[in-house]
Amino acid sequence: MEALKQEIMTVAKATKLGIDTSNLQYDIPLSTQGVDSIGMFSLVLALQEKFQIEIPDEDFGKLDSLVTIADYVDRRLRTN
Amino acid sequence: MIGIQAIATYLPEERINSLSRAETLGVPASQIETRIGFTGLSRAASGEQASHMGLQALKNLLAQTGTTAESIDLLIVVSQTPDQNIPHLSAELHGRMGLREDCSCFDIGLGCSGYVYGLSIAKSYMEANDLEVGVIVTSDPYSKIVDPADKGTALIFGDGAAATLLSRQAVFDIGKFAFGTQGNGAEHLTTRSGRLHMSGRHVFAMAAQKVPPNILESLRKSELTLSDVDLIIAHQGSLAVLQELRDRLNLPEGKVPFFSREYGNTVSSSIPFGLAGIWNQAELKTLVLSGFGLGFSWASTVLNRR
Numbered sequence: 098m099e100a101l102k103q104e105i106m107t108v109a110k111a112t113k114l115g116i117d118t119s120n121l122q123y124d125i126p127l128s129t130q131g132v133d134s135i136g137m138f139s140l141v142l143a144l145q146e147k148f149q150i151e152i153p154d155e156d157f158g159k160l161d162s163l164v165t166i167a168d169y170v171d172r173r174l175r176t177n
Numbered sequence: 178m179i180g181i182q183a184i185a186t187y188l189p190e191e192r193i194n195s196l197s198r199a200e201t202l203g204v205p206a207s208q209i210e211t212r213i214g215f216t217g218l219s220r221a222a223s224g225e226q227a228s229h230m231g232l233q234a235l236k237n238l239l240a241q242t243g244t245t246a247e248s249i250d251l252l253i254v255v256s257q258t259p260d261q262n263i264p265h266l267s268a269e270l271h272g273r274m275g276l277r278e279d280c281s282c283f284d285i286g287l288g289c290s291g292y293v294y295g296l297s298i299a300k301s302y303m304e305a306n307d308l309e310v311g312v313i314v315t316s317d318p319y320s321k322i323v324d325p326a327d328k329g330t331a332l333i334f335g336d337g338a339a340a341t342l343l344s345r346q347a348v349f350d351i352g353k354f355a356f357g358t359q360g361n362g363a364e365h366l367t368t369r370s371g372r373l374h375m376s377g378r379h380v381f382a383m384a385a386q387k388v389p390p391n392i393l394e395s396l397r398k399s400e401l402t403l404s405d406v407d408l409i410i411a412h413q414g415s416l417a418v419l420q421e422l423r424d425r426l427n428l429p430e431g432k433v434p435f436f437s438r439e440y441g442n443t444v445s446s447s448i449p450f451g452l453a454g455i456w457n458q459a460e461l462k463t464l465v466l467s468g469f470g471l472g473f474s475w476a477s478t479v480l481n482r483r
Contacts, residue, residue, distance in 0.1 A: 113420060115212055133205070135212045135417045138381040145382075157378065 180347025185238035214416025230338035231316035251311035255291035289470025315445035335441025339449035352479030353398030362473035
């Protein structure tokens with residue numbers, strides 16, 4: 098799980114989130130850190146491409162922090 | 178060979194201040210400046226419809242080039258927001274301009290990919306039927322279908338029209354085309370009860386994933402590569418979309434410009450506005466035009482300055 102968290106942080110920092118990502122935090126909601134809706138579009142698209150998963154709209158809105166995203170991706174990869 | 182001889186545009190005078198509207202909608206000004214990109218949105222006047230805007234663009238084209246209405250053999254209108262569905266808007270413009278009775282007229286019901294599709298259809302149709310003078314009018318007053326309270330669409334679309342003259346006396350030759358459609362994306366950019374609904378997430382993903390390979394495919398068909406291209410005129414979906422395309426094509430900002438900051442995404446007219454803007458820059462010889470949007474639908478082609 099730690100390796101996956103690192104991978105997700107790497108993806109997030111390589112994505113145009115619209116904020117300075119040098120101090121990006123795992124457990125603080127991305128919106129609180131200043132990530133806007135377009136940043137979330139970019140991040141979720143990058144995650145889909147990186148992990149080869151399709152993230153449906155009903156799950157998209159639940160992905161509010163990198164911790165939540167790591168848990169979600171981990172679950173999806175296990176069930177795929 | 179039929180190519181593009183001239184372009185004229187028409188923008189209504191009224192502007193919506195996006196920063197003021199964003200404040201009303203609770204959208205930070207920084208998102209307008211650095212992400213959405215449109216600080217102003219052109220607005221058709223009350224009662225000003227697609228026919229009025231298209232007619233004005235067409236009149237501007239004739240005045241600009243000295244072309245007579247009587248010389249037009251083909252009139253194509255690209256619009257998804259015509260005054261009415263029946264009859265076709267091109268027939269209405271034909272009547273108002275007094276075009277010849279043997280002038281061929283039809284509409285193309287496409288959105289942001291419509292101009293590139295229109296070029297392909299006009300060129301091949303004119304060459305197949307030995308027509309000398311063709312005009313493509315693009316006209317989309319999207320403000321008629323946008324809900325000003327919807328933050329997903331109210332800060333994006335501007336009203337505008339363009340008219341493109343095609344003939345054998347071309348400034349730009351038209352190369353090969355590449356097309357694409359993803360019909361299962363239709364629900365993500367559509368109208369419901371007359372109002373535009375857009376899933377920004379899915380539109381962004383379509384543009385990011387489909388447009389770069391489509392551009393490369395149009396180049397491959399024309400036996401060119403990205404390094405041969407002086408400029409890509411891409412549909413002006415938003416600043417963020419343009420930035421994503423640049424990143425995925427590994428191109429600098431100047432190669433894929435965002436030029437619509439002051440008036441917005443004019444749908445089918447966004448590419449002709451861009452082409453009109455660089456018309457006299459003779460150093461820009463090889464161009465790619467790329468349109469993409471609802472359907473989902475996308476298309477690209479190559480232009481070469483003679």
